Amino acid sequence: MDLSFIDYGYVVSRKANSIGPLELRIVEGGTFRKILEYYIANGAAMSQFKTPRCTKNQSLLGILDYYTVKKFWSRAYC
Numbered sequence: 001m002d003l004s005f006i007d008y009g010y011v012v013s014r015k016a017n018s019i020g021p022l023e024l025r026i027v028e029g030g031t032f033r034k035i036l037e038y039y040i041a042n043g044a045a046m047s048q049f050k051t052p053r054c055t056k057n058q059s060l061l062g063i064l065d066y067y068t069v070k071k072f073w074s075r076a077y078c
Contacts, residue, residue: 007021011077014076014077015077021073021074021075021076021077022073022074023024023071023072023073023074024070024071024072024073024074025064025068025070025071025072026068026069026070026071027064027067027068028067028069029070030067031063031064031067032051032064033049035060035063036049036051037062038059038060038063057061
């Protein structure tokens with residue numbers, strides 16, 4: 001997985017161990033709709049919403065955890 005993601009900053013950060021490995025999650029259908037609904041319920045405008053690429057938001061992580069079917073972790077640059 002890492003080997004197909006060739007971004008200089010990412011590769012350097014992974015080799016220096018300053019960021020963790022990539023995580024790929026397979027989620028149930030409708031998961032991103034639930035994320036959108038969460039943001040709208042908390043005041044976001046639907047027209048301005050962009051799905052986050054990265055988050056530490058515990059509520060959002062809870063949604064992802066709940067609807068995760070399978071997880072994969074990268075093993076490159078270990």
